[in-house]
Structure formats: C-alpha cells, structure tokens
Amino acid sequence: MDKVYIEGLTIQTTIGFYQWEKEIKQKLVIDLQMGWHTAAAAENDELAKTLDYAQISQEIETFANSNPVDLIETLAERIAEYLMISHSIPWLKLKIGKPGAVFNAATVGVEIERGSRS
Numbered sequence: 090m091d092k093v094y095i096e097g098l099t100i101q102t103t104i105g106f107y108q109w110e111k112e113i114k115q116k117l118v119i120d121l122q123m124g125w126h127t128a129a130a131a132e133n134d135e136l137a138k139t140l141d142y143a144q145i146s147q148e149i150e151t152f153a154n155s156n157p158v159d160l161i162e163t164l165a166e167r168i169a170e171y172l173m174i175s176h177s178i179p180w181l182k183l184k185i186g187k188p189g190a191v192f193n194a195a196t197v198g199v200e201i202e203r204g205s206r207s
C-alpha cells in the first residue's frame with residue numbers, strides 16, 4: 090500500500106498529567122503516515138480521491154485543542170481512532186513528540202501503529 094504522510098506538524102495545545110500543565114499550552118510535534126492507494130487520485134489528478142494532508146493537519150490541531158487529555162498516549166489513540174473512522178484509513182502510524190517535557194532530552198514521545206496494511 091502507498092502512504093500519504095505529514096512530518097513535523099507542530100501544534101500548541103493543552104496536554105499533561107500535572108496541574109500546572111493544564112493551565113498552559115505546550116508544543117507537540119506530530120508525524121503521521123497513512124496507508125492509502127494513491128493511484129486512484131493520480132489517474133485523473135483528483136484531490137477528492139486521496140487524503141488531503143492540509144485538511145488532516147488542520148483537523149489534528151482542532152481535535153487536540155478540543156479534547157485536552159493528560160497523556161500523549163491518550164491523545165495518540167484518540168487521534169488515530171478519529172482519523173481512521175472519519176477518513177476510512179485502513180492503517181496508520183502516528184508519532185507524537187513533546188520536545189519541552191524533559192529538559193535534558195531533545196524530545197520524548199510515543200509512536201503507535203493501528204489497523205492493517207494489507
């Protein structure tokens with residue numbers, strides 16, 4: 090299967106386990122790979138037949154800001170579920186980094202893979 094991807098999507102959102110984190114916005118960096126058969130869109134040069142990475146980037150930011158949670162694990166799971174259902178995506182790999190979370194690490198985060206590639 091082919092993929093449509095988004096790399097390094099940077100959003101500012103409320104996320105974190107501790108009380109002080111619920112009162113601020115922090116940076117998350119998101120990488121997303123989505124399984125898709127891209128040939129159908131290429132055949133007649135049609136955006137409607139593929140996954141619109143611009144629209145999906147906006148949806149991720151809106152989703153994160155509308156659904157504040159403690160853990161990036163929870164956010165990853167919920168974004169994955171939302172995208173797979175709303176766009177009929179059969180497989181995706183989603184990585185969320187929280188670069189400001191550990192002062193002496195470049196970044197920390199989670200990566201999940203959901204669905205089937207076949």
Ligand SMILES: Nc1nc2c(c(=O)[nH]1)N=C([C@H](O)[C@@H](O)CO)CN2
Pocket residue numbers: 104105106107110159160161162187190
């Ligand atoms: N595996 C995780 N570990 C931690 C998370 C998380 O979301 N997943 N979150 C925190 C705090 O919110 C942290 O980012 C701030 O100190 C700690 N560990």
